[in-house]
Amino acid sequence: MTTQSVLSVESLTVEFNTSQGNFQAVRNVSFELKEGEILGIVGESGCGKSVTSLSVMGLLPKRISKITDGHIYFQEQDLVKLKPKQLRKIRGKDISMVFQEPMTSLNPVYTIGDQIGRIIKNHEKDISRKEVEARVVELLKQVGIPRPDEIKDEYPHQLSGGMRQRVMIAMAISCNPKVLIADEPTTALDVTIQAQILELLKKLTEERKMSLILITHDLGVVAEMCDRVLVMYSGQVVEKADKEEFFTNPKHPYSKGLLASIPEIGKRDQDLHYIKGNVPHPSKEINGCRYQERCEFFFEKCLEGPKLLQLKNGSCRCWLYEEEEV
Amino acid sequence: MLVEIKDLKKHFKVGKNQYVKAVDGVSFNIKEGQTYGLVGESGCGKSTTARMLIRLIEPTSGSILFNGIDLVNISKKELWQQRKNIQMVFQDPYASLHPKMKIIQSLMEPLNIYNIGTKNERERKAKEMLEIVGLDEKYADRYPHEFSGGQRQRICIARSLMLNPKLVILDEAVSALDVSIQSQILNLLKKLQKEFNLTYLFISHDLSVVNYLCDEVSVMYLGKIVEQGNVDQVFEETSHPYTKSLLSAIPSTDIKQKRDRIILRGDVPSPANPPSGCGFRTRCPLAEDICKEVPPFVEVGEGHFSRCSLIEKYKREMETNEVPTNS
Numbered sequence A: 001m002t003t004q005s006v007l008s009v010e011s012l013t014v015e016f017n018t019s020q021g022n023f024q025a026v027r028n029v030s031f032e033l034k035e036g037e038i039l040g041i042v043g044e045s046g047c048g049k050s051v052t053s054l055s056v057m058g059l060l061p062k063r064i065s066k067i068t069d070g071h072i073y074f075q076e077q078d079l080v081k082l083k084p085k086q087l088r089k090i091r092g093k094d095i096s097m098v099f100q101e102p103m104t105s106l107n108p109v110y111t112i113g114d115q116i117g118r119i120i121k122n123h124e125k126d127i128s129r130k131e132v133e134a135r136v137v138e139l140l141k142q143v144g145i146p147r148p149d150e151i152k153d154e155y156p157h158q159l160s161g162g163m164r165q166r167v168m169i170a171m172a173i174s175c176n177p178k179v180l181i182a183d184e185p186t187t188a189l190d191v192t193i194q195a196q197i198l199e200l201l202k203k204l205t206e207e208r209k210m211s212l213i214l215i216t217h218d219l220g221v222v223a224e225m226c227d228r229v230l231v232m233y234s235g236q237v238v239e240k241a242d243k244e245e246f247f248t249n250p251k252h253p254y255s256k257g258l259l260a261s262i263p264e265i266g267k268r269d270q271d272l273h274y275i276k277g278n279v280p281h282p283s284k285e286i287n288g289c290r291y292q293e294r295c296e297f298f299f300e301k302c303l304e305g306p307k308l309l310q311l312k313n314g315s316c317r318c319w320l321y322e323e324e325e326v
Numbered sequence B: 001m002l003v004e005i006k007d008l009k010k011h012f013k014v015g016k017n018q019y020v021k022a023v024d025g026v027s028f029n030i031k032e033g034q035t036y037g038l039v040g041e042s043g044c045g046k047s048t049t050a051r052m053l054i055r056l057i058e059p060t061s062g063s064i065l066f067n068g069i070d071l072v073n074i075s076k077k078e079l080w081q082q083r084k085n086i087q088m089v090f091q092d093p094y095a096s097l098h099p100k101m102k103i104i105q106s107l108m109e110p111l112n113i114y115n116i117g118t119k120n121e122r123e124r125k126a127k128e129m130l131e132i133v134g135l136d137e138k139y140a141d142r143y144p145h146e147f148s149g150g151q152r153q154r155i156c157i158a159r160s161l162m163l164n165p166k167l168v169i170l171d172e173a174v175s176a177l178d179v180s181i182q183s184q185i186l187n188l189l190k191k192l193q194k195e196f197n198l199t200y201l202f203i204s205h206d207l208s209v210v211n212y213l214c215d216e217v218s219v220m221y222l223g224k225i226v227e228q229g230n231v232d233q234v235f236e237e238t239s240h241p242y243t244k245s246l247l248s249a250i251p252s253t254d255i256k257q258k259r260d261r262i263i264l265r266g267d268v269p270s271p272a273n274p275p276s277g278c279g280f281r282t283r284c285p286l287a288e289d290i291c292k293e294v295p296p297f298v299e300v301g302e303g304h305f306s307r308c309s310l311i312e313k314y315k316r317e318m319e320t321n322e323v324p325t326n327s
Helices: A049-057 A084-090 A112-123 A129-142 A161-172 A191-208 A219-225 A243-248 A253-261 B046-053 B076-083 B103-113 B119-132 B137-141 B149-160 B179-196 B207-213 B231-236 B241-249 B309-320
Strands: A005-018 A021-034 A038-042 A065-074 A095-098 A179-183 A211-216 A228-233 A236-242 A309-311 A314-316 B003-015 B018-030 B035-039 B061-066 B086-089 B167-171 B199-204 B216-221 B224-230 B297-301 B304-307
Touching (some): A021 A065, A021 A211, A038 A049, A049 A095, A049 A179, A112 A161, A228 A253, B046 B199, B149 B179, B199 B207, B216 B231, B216 B241
Parallel strands (some): A038 A211, B167 B199
Antiparallel strands (some): A236 A314, A309 A314, B216 B224
């Protein structure tokens, strides 16, 4: 199956320059996103998953960070090289994003309809007010908001968390994007509401042939939603695999550890597996594998950085494996 | 029983003659040495219940017996003495440690307040406690910002144990942590429980964690307990439709297991204006007319209760239609 890739990130490196010194938050990250695919980027806090997505959006905080290396190809353009003005035409239209915290991502002093309408007007200049309004109502209906005619005139504080996230999604899909990035879209929500939002995202990707990058720390969410998985640790990609392969046969010791750390219902008598130590700060200089301190399989070779090895089913950054021919 | 809570209520006044029934008649008992889980979604009243237990929030009515002492009707001075025995660990370890106090000062604070031991003894105890929760003694003179989330939660746990409490209330204590750190803290909690014979009240929205850690569980919805029982009963012989949908909503990493998901429609109704009868009926996939009446708390197994009119109806039907069988 060779579907075209809509987005391809090549050896992306992002450097931060903060009061804590210079460090690379994202180190040489590459991945491709295919048409209609849901790609999960998993990792714990500080692993660089959000920085990666912000780079794609061109939303990195300018004063303290910059892309020092790599390319992000979208429709034969390198987003890294685009001028802010050119990027603005793509952002919100062809590539858009849903953030974790729906309350802080909506402007409290404008109505829902106003905020969604503004995006449409921004990207389609000669559209009449009536058309915008009709589009807004249609969008709200699509994301499952009841009474869209009334809700569009309400303010964010009048809605519940789940509803606000639906509004965020309506905003994100308002210009029919090809790529939607959802950064922890359900982390702030209750489980029953999370299930609703995930169902909605899945439905929308199928209906609109959109590609979705789902960033999450919750492996359960990945298992339910994604086609492929990218595991990040301390700024690097440590494993890439199809969902089935990843959950039945995880390769990297970190992936294995993560999967084993999740308490599953029905397995309560055994001691819970845990990964020792803490996630290293991305600024920490480590010779070789960045996971070595916490790894149970550590051996001498780990002091030299393993590269991302190409395996039959995916790839993995670990010396326990050898490159296989594909 | 270490804790006996009976018909506990908290009604917040929000307007003229308008009340939010945040907690509306909650009863449960906690045995010594056990972990009791309170589960539910945001706004269900689980944290309010816990806060009433140490009277950070004054209950509207009901009784709380701790070790046989009525916590609701004791004097301030006695309450102050009793609070030594009940400690709390909160969700956000970043907000629960004073940023300008060294770790050792934070740890010694409970001892200072209760005037226990000399300065040297307090210091020694604080350092000991650090070791017990898995942090090196050398961290004692550092400030909270130098620690990661998991380490800070270890410090908060250490502080909660400084006065040798009997009961520790863990309010979403592992919810803000990364998966690999969460499992470390869960294991630590289990270890400490054995070591110090602690009783936990564990409040969480995460059912898989509750399943792992707790012995007995109450599931709350809109200020009421909808299902209560031991862990096996609640998680394996699940009875209430709300618990069933909660369980089915958890994303599972087991991709081979095909499950029928029950996706609830709509949001939790506002506790200021709850539905009549069963609070869950507006979202319940099984709701019938009978649910408009106040549902009974039915015993569905030994010590296993479920607040559902339908279950009572089926139970009654089963009893009346009982056909004599060969066996």
